[in-house]
Amino acid sequence: xxMDPPLKxxxxxxxxxxxxxxICGTLLAQLGATVFVVESSNGARxxxxxxxxxxxxxxxxxxxxxxxxxxxxxxxxxxxSDVVLTSSDVDPAALQVTTPQPNNIVxxxxxxxxxxxxxxxxxxxxxxxxxxxxxxxxxMADGPPxxxxxxxxxxxxxTYAAAAVLAALRVKRRQGRxxxxxxxxxxxxxVSLNVFLAGVKSGDAKRxxxxxPSTPAWNLFETSDGAVLICAGSQSQWQRLCESMQRPDxxxxxxxxxxxxxxxxxxxxxxxxxTRTLSTSDCVEKLVAAxxxxxxxAPIDRYPHEAxxxxxxxxxxxxxxxxxxxxxxxxxxxxxxxxxxxxPDRIPARGxxxxxxxxxxxxxxxxxxxxxxxxxLAPSLAGIRVVEVGQxxxxxxxxxHLAHLGADVIKIEKPGGDESRTYGPRHGALSEVYCMSNADxxxxxxxxxxxxxxxxxxxxxxxxxxxVENTKPGTLARFGLSAEALAAINPKLVYCAIxxxxxxxxxxxxxxxxxxxQGMAGFMTAVNPDGIPLKSGISSADxxxxxxxxxxxxxxxxxxxxxxxxxFVDLSxxxxxxxxxxxxxNTDLKTLPRPPVMACADGYxxxxxxxxxxxxxxxxxGLSREELATKTRAELEALLIKLGLPAARIxxxxxxxxxxxxxxRKLWLTQQVEGREWPMLAxxxxxxxxxxxxxxxxxxxxxxxxxxxxxxxxx
Numbered sequence: 001x002x003m004d005p006p007l008k009x010x011x012x013x014x015x016x017x018x019x020x021x022x023i024c025g026t027l028l029a030q031l032g033a034t035v036f037v038v039e040s041s042n043g044a045r046x047x048x049x050x051x052x053x054x055x056x057x058x059x060x061x062x063x064x065x066x067x068x069x070x071x072x073x074x075x076x077x078x079x080x081s082d083v084v085l086t087s088s089d090v091d092p093a094a095l096q097v098t099t100p101q102p103n104n105i106v107x108x109x110x111x112x113x114x115x116x117x118x119x120x121x122x123x124x125x126x127x128x129x130x131x132x133x134x135x136x137x138x139x140m141a142d143g144p145p146x147x148x149x150x151x152x153x154x155x156x157x158x159t160y161a162a163a164a165v166l167a168a169l170r171v172k173r174r175q176g177r178x179x180x181x182x183x184x185x186x187x188x189x190x191v192s193l194n195v196f197l198a199g200v201k202s203g204d205a206k207r208x209x210x211x212x213p214s215t216p217a218w219n220l221f222e223t224s225d226g227a228v229l230i231c232a233g234s235q236s237q238w239q240r241l242c243e244s245m246q247r248p249d250x251x252x253x254x255x256x257x258x259x260x261x262x263x264x265x266x267x268x269x270x271x272x273x274x275t276r277t278l279s280t281s282d283c284v285e286k287l288v289a290a291x292x293x294x295x296x297x298a299p300i301d302r303y304p305h306e307a308x309x310x311x312x313x314x315x316x317x318x319x320x321x322x323x324x325x326x327x328x329x330x331x332x333x334x335x336x337x338x339x340x341x342x343x344p345d346r347i348p349a350r351g352x353x354x355x356x357x358x359x360x361x362x363x364x365x366x367x368x369x370x371x372x373x374x375x376x377l378a379p380s381l382a383g384i385r386v387v388e389v390g391q392x393x394x395x396x397x398x399x400x401h402l403a404h405l406g407a408d409v410i411k412i413e414k415p416g417g418d419e420s421r422t423y424g425p426r427h428g429a430l431s432e433v434y435c436m437s438n439a440d441x442x443x444x445x446x447x448x449x450x451x452x453x454x455x456x457x458x459x460x461x462x463x464x465x466x467x468v469e470n471t472k473p474g475t476l477a478r479f480g481l482s483a484e485a486l487a488a489i490n491p492k493l494v495y496c497a498i499x500x501x502x503x504x505x506x507x508x509x510x511x512x513x514x515x516x517x518q519g520m521a522g523f524m525t526a527v528n529p530d531g532i533p534l535k536s537g538i539s540s541a542d543x544x545x546x547x548x549x550x551x552x553x554x555x556x557x558x559x560x561x562x563x564x565x566x567x568f569v570d571l572s573x574x575x576x577x578x579x580x581x582x583x584x585x586n587t588d589l590k591t592l593p594r595p596p597v598m599a600c601a602d603g604y605x606x607x608x609x610x611x612x613x614x615x616x617x618x619x620x621x622g623l624s625r626e627e628l629a630t631k632t633r634a635e636l637e638a639l640l641i642k643l644g645l646p647a648a649r650i651x652x653x654x655x656x657x658x659x660x661x662x663x664x665r666k667l668w669l670t671q672q673v674e675g676r677e678w679p680m681l682a683x684x685x686x687x688x689x690x691x692x693x694x695x696x697x698x699x700x701x702x703x704x705x706x707x708x709x710x711x712x713x714x715x
Contacts, residue, residue, distance in 0.1 A: 002339065003563040004032065004559070006032060006562075010032070011080070011360075012025060012036070012083040013036045013085070014038060015084060015085060016108075017040060017087055017090055017091050018047060018087035018154065022054030025085055027548075028165065030341040032339075032342055034360065035057075035058040036077060037348075038074065039061065040062075041063075045091070046124065046125075053330070056318060057345065059353035060348040060349065060352055061357050062350045062351030076364075077361050079101050080101075082104065082105060083105045083107065084106045089111055090110075103172070104178050105168045105181065106181070107180075111186060113182050114182055115664060116665050123646075128153050128185050128648075129147055129606075130605075130648040130651065131186070132656050133205075134189055136206075136537075138536050139207045139537075144599065145597060145650050147594065147595055149528070153188060157185045160183050160188055160547060163401070163685065164183055166551065167405055167687060181688065183685060184684065184686075186661060187667055187682075187686075188684045194433075194681060196537070197436065198214070198424075198433045198436060200653050200657060201654070205653040212515070214261075214423045214433060215423070217241060218230070218231045219271075221271055222272060223278055226279075229519045230294045231294070232293070233392065235256075236291075237291065239251055241271070288507075292511070293500075293516050295512070295517075298521060299522065300522045300581065303328040304581060308502075308520070308574060312505070316328070316344065317329075327586045330578060331343055333576045334552055334555070335502070335548070335571045337567055338556070339559045379692075380406060380687070380690050384402070384407040384465045386399055386464065387457075387464045387466070387467045388411045389468075389476070390471060391413075391418040391470070392470070393539060396437040398546045398549045400438060400441070401683065401685075404694060409442065410441070410444060410460060413701060418438075430700070434698060435673070435697060436679065436698075438699070439697055440694060443699035443702055461489050461490055470498040472510075487566065492564070496571060498546070498549050498573065499512065500512015500573050502572030512573065514535075514539040517541035517577050518577055519535070521574045521581065523540060523541065523577045523581055529592070541576065541577040544579075596611050598625070598629070600635075601629070601630055605650060608648060609646060617643045634649065669682055671696075673697045678698075
């Protein structure tokens, strides 16, 4: 049964010029909102550099300062919009010409947010990658740090902002209050380092090329005709990899993850010796048949070329009226099956939609007056129960964010627990990686191979609002829990399945970990188009897939509250990672400018400009690269800024943790667990009336099992 788009009837005005604003507005438009974009007169804002991608599917309003009629139109538009998106650090004058009403939802996307020592500084994407530690984790182990060639922080910030807007719309609909939201790019950059933050106090994270910081047997390996990504992320996958290589000696010598980490060079030498005897396709075929995550590298030639991307129709061709040419834009990565996304169907010319906007605004009802302030508003997901079936990163991280928004999250663990409980560093029975992805949940162990375990799960699902899982596609169906069976058990259930390639895929039940997805979505090609395909240090595919899953779940809850029934949310991490690359489509990747990275006495500094601009400034100042290499990062950063160039020192992860902005924004918390302080990450969503909160640390295995069984009526 098809439903209307979740945000049908919602009006959004984009005032801000940051890319993140455009990304947030794009997701809201694809969920059915009518999105008006107020364009600048000079085309100099960050969003304008990627106009074809970020204005597709929206309406454009543009005017000059002397146009009083357009100003009056804008005043009414902003006053009567449900949501206003701003970026006050790069557009400080935007709200001076407008007056949002108290009952609007106003979401401000900036570099640093409204507090902390760096509040108000308008740093760009590259500077924030450097400052946050992301750059220092990206690149080869023996090379310099590298910028990620797509605005990954902007995408994460825009997607988190869309989730925050949906949470705020839920509060407004149920409790009658709009509110102010802020999402800071620095906050989202820092929390994306979650894998690297585990154990950072005992040893700083370093660049590792295409390796994984805590999981060995994970890299890009040469084949007879190219390269293959192999990600043996679990003990069972490692054993199956060794069986495929016919190397029982290697399996025995490196029987545990800890031994594999210690002997990673020897482990990789054994794998590489085997892969070089095979073609890429033969290697992938053998490994996939063995249940090991593996894949090739997808090229980008105007858009990513990969068979499943074509099958899922993730690339659309539209006419760009500005350039007068046809361009490629991404289809929506939003995975709602019951209320499909509104696909982008046109790119507007600048200011082309003024007459249509005037017509729409003329029919808008005036914004409602604010309700009387409640003593305390309930969290946005108060009363929502989420059942999580999964492990590693995506489903646990998604459910954690829902828990911070007030949902009751019940984590179903197999006997022995989530695989990430075994990841180092560990302290007793607890893993820091596990703890950071599982705060605010309750744990119960169920053996789904046994009838009694399945019975309890079905009882839980009858009481649940959301099921989120990241098992291999088809796993739950083999237990009798297909999407159709789940809808029969609980018609109001929102079922979100997070997988590498989607449930409707040419790859069937093929496993897909983050790095394999980065490679097969074209992302690794975009990161390093001039050399060896390179993943980002942060788990970009996991992160953006998780964030879009959060948006999809919140949107599906909105649709359910309107229509009365749930739906299937089919999240493909490949779709999400492909969408991430769209700002480098329609061009020759090798011609894209790369901000220079300059080595100096104590590390590296980013000159967030073009190489030509840097060289010109240095010539004019009579300075040489050799002279600059003797300076400290602080000295070099100050000098470049004095020369008029945006710059930033490149921090390590540990240095980023110690920045005063982290403490001021309370991004890096600790919780007492088993007599030890455990690191925790705050939510980057800042809803001022219903803020997300962290109330309890990650549970021990089956900690809440007896209480949950009692709630279900079991003795």
